[in-house]
Amino acid sequence: MNQNIQNLDEWFPRDAQGKPILTTPDQNYLGVVVGGSLSRGLQIRLERAQSVEDLAVGRYVVIHGEQKRFFCMLTDIELNTANIGIQNDPPDMSDPFLRDIYTGTVAYGIIHVALMLSIDEDNTPKPVKTIPAHFTRAYNATEKDVNDVFGHEDDIHFNVGVPLELEQTQINLDLRRLVERSVGVFGKSGTGKSFLTRVLLSGIISRGQAVNLIFDMHNDYGWQITSENGYHVKGLRQLFPANVSIITLDPESSRRRKASYDFEVKLPFSEIEPFDLEGLKSTMDLSDTMIDAAYTLRSVWDKKWISRLLEGRAEDLEYIQEHTNIPGGTMLALQRRLERFQRWEFLTNEPVEDSVQRIIHLLVDEEKSVVLEFGKYGNSLEAYMLVANYITRRIHEKYVEKVDKSLGDPSHEPPQLLIVIEEAHKFLDPRVASQTIFGVIARELRKYKVTLLVVDQRPSQIDEEVMSQIGTRVTALLDNERDIHAVLNGVSGAGGLREVLARLDTKQQAIIMGHAVPMPVVVRTRAYDEDFYKAILAGSPVRSNGDDARKSLGKGGKKRV
Template sequence: MTAQQLGIVVQGSLTQGLEVRLSGQVSVEELRVGQFLVVQGRRSRFFCLLTDVTLGTANPRILLNPPALEDSFLQEVLAGSGTFATLSVAPMLMILDDEQELRPVKTIPAHFSPVYEASERDFRAVFGWEDDPQRRNFAIGTPLDMAVPICLDLDRFVERSNGIFGKSGTGKSFLTRLLLSGIIRKQAAVNLIFDMHSEYGWEATREGKQLSTVKGLRQLFPRQVKIYTLDPESTQRRGVRDAQELYIGFDQIEVEDLALVQTELNLSEASLENAMILRNEFGKGWITRLLMMTNQEIQEFCETKMGSKASIMALQRKLTRLEQLKYLRNTCSKNYIGQILETLAAGQHVVIEFGSQANMLSYMLATNIIARRIHQAYVQQSEVFLQTKNPSDRPRQLVITIEEAHRFLEPATVKQTIFGTIAREMRKYFVTLLVVDQRPSGIDSEIMSQIGTRITALLNDEKDIEAIFTGVAGSQQLRSVLAKLDSKQQALVLGHAVPMPVVIQTRSYDEHFYGEMGDRDWEELPTPLLLEAAQAAKSDLGI
C-alpha cells in the first residue's frame, strides 16, 4: 500500500529545517507535532520529525474578506491555493536509495520533493524490530499515529547513564518499570534499584479514579528479582514475605556522606571540618565514639587535637537524629552489602525498599553509602578484568536507578556523591545510572551532558525544558515538540539508544504486558570475579 503524499518541500535549510506546503486534499487537523514523516529526495530518503504547523494565505486580501462560515464551496475553492497549511519538519536521518545504511543528515532534499506519512516499513528501517536476533531491542511504545513498535537498543541504552524526566503525574514510575522490565527480560544488565516510595519491587497503586494496583518487578520476575528492605515491618505489611533485611553500621558512614545531607541535618562547614578531625583520630568508629562522649571528654579532645568545642558539640547534637533511622546500627555483624554484591554477581536484580524510612535524609544517606561501596567493588573487579582480558572476569553491566536525582546531582553536592562520579565515568567500570526526576534543571549541567538517552514526559517549566536539551543539536526544533505532549502516556525519546528523536505513546503496563514479559530461567552463570569480590568485600572494603 502506497503511503499518502502530504505535500511538497518548498524551502528550508540544513540548520533550520524544511518548510513543506500541505496538499489541499489533506486536512491539517490530521497532523500532530511529533509525527514521523518521510521526504523522498532524488537520491536519498529523509526521515523527519514534524515540529510545527502554521496556516498561510497566498494573498493578504483573503483575510480582509474571508468566506462566510456557511460558504463551504468558496472555502474548498481557496483550499490549497489561496489558503494553505505549512509544516515545519526537521530531517534527522537519511538513507541513500542504493544503500541500506542509515546516515546522519548532511544535506537536504531539493525543491518540490514529495513528503509522505511514514509507513510501517520506514519505522522498522529506523527503529528495528523487537524480535531482531542481532540486537537486544525492546519496544517502549508506538508512534502517535500508528500501531508499530518503537524500540530501544538496550545494549546501547545500558552502556551510558540515562534519564527519565517529567513533571509529577506524567507516569515516570510506569516508564521506569517498563524499562527495568525490558532490561531484565532481555538480560541486558543487572539492576540495583533504590525504591524510595516502594513502587518497583512489589505491587504499587495505579493513579486514577478507581483504586487499582499494578505488579512490581518481583511479581513479574520472581526468580530474577530480590527485594532488600531498610524497614522490614513496612515491607511485611505490604505482603512481601521473603524480603531480605538490610542494615548499615555507623562505621560505614563517611564525612562525605554527611556533607551530602548537610542541609537535612543543618550542619555547618565548621562541623564538617571537625568531623574530619574526629574521623582522623578515631577511625571508622568515630560517630559511635562521638555520640558517647561527655562534655568533659569533648573539652579534653579539643585541647589536644585543636578542635572546636562548640562545633563538635553541635555536631554531636545533630547526629543524634541518625539514631532515629531504623536501619542504622552501631556495628553490623552481617555483611549486607557483600550479600547484595553476591546477588548481582549471580545475575539477579536488587530492589532496595525504604518503607517508612523514605524521608530525604534517610534516602540520600543510605543510597549514597550503599552505592559507593558497590562502585568500589566494581572498580576493583574492572581493573582485574582489564589486566587479564579474560571474558569470565568481566563484571556484569550494572544499572543503578535513583529517584529524586537532582538531590544527588545538583551543582552544590554533586562532588560529594558517588553518582556524580558514575555519571562522568560513563561505562568505564561497567556501572551506569538511570536517573528519575521531575526537576532536570536541578541537575548539574555537566552531568546532564553525559546523559546518553533521555525519555521525557510533559514538562512545563522553561528551565527544565532547557535542561533536557543540554548538549543536543537542533534543540530549538525539539522544544516545541516536547511542549505539545499530552500529560499522560506520551514521551519524547532522544539520545544514544534510538537512531533519531521520536515521540511515542508509551507501552501500557497492564495484564497484556505481564503476559509478554513472563519469567524465564536464568541461563547465564554467575561472574566468578564478582562472586569472589563479594565474598571478600568485608575485608577489602571494610564492610
Template structure:
C-alpha cells in the same frame, strides 16, 4: 481533503528550508492529517530523509485570502476551489537522519549500485545524521512500519524493547536496550505524567532482557511489590511480583523492615563502621552542617580511626562535666568537649556536629554489629545477575535516601572498579553491567551535591566500569548541567516548567524546535525519546503498563510485539 491517508500516500512536498532552519513541507490536505511529533519520511531521488514534525503553520499566498472567508462571497464549490489553491498548511520538519536507498530497483543503475555494495566497494547504506537536504518538491510521507523499523529497529530483535507507538499509525517504536545501558539515561516528566509507569515498564524490559543487573533505589516503595494506581485504583504489578524472587529481590531498609506489610527478601542494615566522613559531608544541606564540619570529621577519623569514629563519637556525651578538686567544672572524659580539647578542635564546632549527627545516631538501620554484611550480600547478588529493589520502607525522608543510596553506591563503585581493573589486567571475568536507578535524582545530583556524591562520578565516567545510572526526576533543571549532558538516552513526559524543558534538551540538536513539543505532550500518554541512545528524536504513545504487558513479557518474550500486526503494517493485507 479530509479523508484518511492511505499508506505510502504523499502528504505534501518540500517547498523550502535548510539544515539550520528545518524543512518546510506544504501539505496536500488538512492540517489534522499530521500532528506535531509525527515521524516524517521524505523521498528525494536516491535518498530518504527522516525527521520529526515540529510545527504546523497556517499559510496563505495572500493574507487577504485568509482574512476574508471565501464562502462569504462565493458559492461553496467555487470557494472550495479557491481555498484549495490559496490557503495551505506548512509542516515544519526537523530533519534528523538520511539514508541512501539507491536507484529505483527496476532502473539500469540499480544493479551496478547493488553490485558495488555486495563487492565491498561501497559501504552498505545505513542511516546517518543529516548532512544534506532533500530537493525542492520532494514528496513527504508519514513513516510506515518499515521506516520506523529501519530507524528504530525491529521489534523482533532480541535487544529491542517496544517502548511505545508512533502517534498517527501506531507503528511500534523500539529502544535498543544494549545501547541504553551503555550510557546513563534519564526519565523525566512532571508529577502525574506517568513517570513511574514508564520506569516500571522500562525496568521490566531491562530485567527481561537480562544483559545488566538493575539496582533500584525505591524511595517511595513503588517498584518491588504490587501497588495501587493513585488515579484508577487498579492493582499495579511490581517487578518482583512480575518476575519472581529468583530474578528480582526486594531489600528492605532496616532490621525489621516490612514493605506494605510484606517481609522483604532480606534486610539492609548498616554498621557503624560503614559510615565514612564523606557520607556525612554530603548531608551538609540536609543536616544544616557548618563549614567546620570537615575539620571536625577529619580530627575524628585521625584520632579514632576510620572504622570506629562513628561509634566513638556517638558514645560521647554532649555537655557532660565533672567537678575538679577546686570546685571547677571541666568537661568529663567521655564528653565531646573533652575530646575536642584533647585534639585541638573547636569545642563548639564539635558539639554542634554532635548535635546534628544525633539524627543519624538514632537511625534504627544503623547498628553497631549488623547480623550480616548486608551491603556485601546486596553487591554479591547484583554481581550474580540478580536485580535488586531497595525499598526504603518507612524511612522515606531525604536524609535516609541521601545517606543510604550514596553509601551503597560508593561501595558498588569501588567493587565494579576493582572487577573492571582485574578484567582488564586479565585476572578476572568481565563485570556484569549494572544500572543504578535513582529516583528524585535532583536530590543527589544537584549542583551543590553533584561534586560530592558518587552518582555524578558514575554519570561522568563509570560507563568505562560497566555502571550507569537511570535517573528519574520531575525537576531536571535542578540536576547539575554536567550530569545532564552525560545522559545518553532521555525519555521525557510532559513538562510544564520552561527551565525543566531547557534542561532536558540541553546539548541536543534542534532543541528550539523540540521545546514546544515537550510542553504540549499529553500527560500520561506521550513521551519524547531523545539523545544519543535513540537514532533521532521521536514522540511516541507510551505502552500501557498493565496485565497485557506482563502477558507479553511472559509469553512472547518480546513485549508488545504482535507479529501479525507488524507483517500487516509492512506488507499490507
C-alpha cells in the same frame, strides 16, 4: 456522448454526494518542501486536501528525495496566505465554490519539520548532512519507514511503545546501548515515570542486559504496586522471581505488603564515612566547616567517630577542643544534625553481618537485580540519600577493584550494573555533584561498568556536566521552561522539539532521545498491565494490543492519516 461523460468521470472522480474528489490517491501525501535549512528545519506546504487539524506535533514525516528518504519530526504548524489582503477581507466561506478556490491555493497550511536522519538506498540510517531540494514530496511516515529505522525486537532490542499516529508499528530501544551510559527518566509528577521505569527495567532484566540495583523510595518496583486509580500492578520480583531479589530497610512495611524479601538491611555506624555525608550537605544543612570537622573526627576516633560524637561524653568533647581546631559550636551543630540517625532503626552499633557484601554477592555472583525497599524511611530524604550514597560508594569500590583486576578480560568482569535513584537532582545538584559518588559514576562513563538510571521531575536542577553525560533521555511532559531546556540541551536536532515536549499528553507519552535510539521519537508508552506481563514472560515480542505489526504490514495495514 454517454461514453464521453463516463470517461470524464474517470478523470475527475466524484464522491457519493457527487462532489469532485480532489485528493491524490496516496492518502499519506502531505505536500512539498518549499524552504528551510539543515539547522532550522524545513517548511512543507500542505497539499490542499490535507487537513491541518489532523496533524499533531511529534509525528513523523518522511521526505522522498531522489536518492534517499529524509526522516523528520513535525515541530510546528502554521496557516499562511499568498495574499495579505485576504487577512483583512476574508472570502465568503459559505459559498462552496469560493471555499474550494481559496483553500489550499491562496490560503494554505505550512508544517515545520526538524530533520532527524536519512536513509539511503542500502537502507542504512545515517545522520543528516544534506537537505532535499525544493518541491520534493513529503509523506506521513508509514509502518515500513518506522520499521526501517527502529528494526525488530530481538535479544537486544525491546519494544517500549508505539510512535504517534502509527499504532501498527513499534519503537524498539537498543538495550545494550541504553545501559552502557547513564539514563534519565524525566517528567512532572504523575506523568508515568515509575510505570515507564518498570517497563524499561523489565526489558533489561528479561534480556539479561544488566543487573539493577534499585533504591526504591516509595515501594514502586519490588512488589504489588497500587496505581493512582487504585488497581494493583505487579512488582519486578513477581515478574522475575528468579532474577530479582527484594531487600528491606523497614521489614514491618515489607511484611505488611506481603513482599517476600530476602533480608533486612542493617548498616553499622562504624562504616559510614564523612564522604557519605558530603552529598547531604544541602539536604541536612551541613556547612563546609561541619564536613571538615567530620573528617577530623574520623581521623581522631577512627571508625567510632559517629557513635562517640553522638554519645558526647564530656571528656571526649574536651579532648577534641584541646587537640583539634574544630570550633566548639561546629562540633555541637554537627552532633545535633546527626542525632536523627539514632531514630533510624537500620543504623546500629551492634556488630552486624555486612549487608553490602550480601548485596554485592546477589548482584555479581548470582547476577540478580536487587530492589531495596525503604518503607517508612522513603519519607525521609536524608535517610534515602545517606543509604544510597553509602551502599553505592561501597559497591562502586568493589566494581573498580574487580574491573581493574580483570585486566580487560570480559569473562572476569562483573556484570553491567545499572543503579536506579529517584529524586536524582538532590544527589546531582551542582553544589554537591562533584563531591558525591553519583557524580563520580555519572562522569566516569562506562569504564567501570556501573551506570545510573535517574528518575526526576526537576532536570534543570541537575548539574549541567552530569546532564551532558546522560546518554539516553526519556522525557514525559514537562511544563517548566528551565526543565524543558535542560533535557533538550546538547541533544543534536533537538532545537525544534521544544513545542513537541511541551505538548505531550499528561500521561504515558514520552520523547526518547539519545544513545539508545537512532533518532528522537515520541512514543505512547507500552501499558504495564496483564498483557505486558504475558508478553514479557513469553519472552516474545507480542504487543499489548495483540496485533502483529509485521503481518498487517504485508497487507498494507490500516493507515491513519
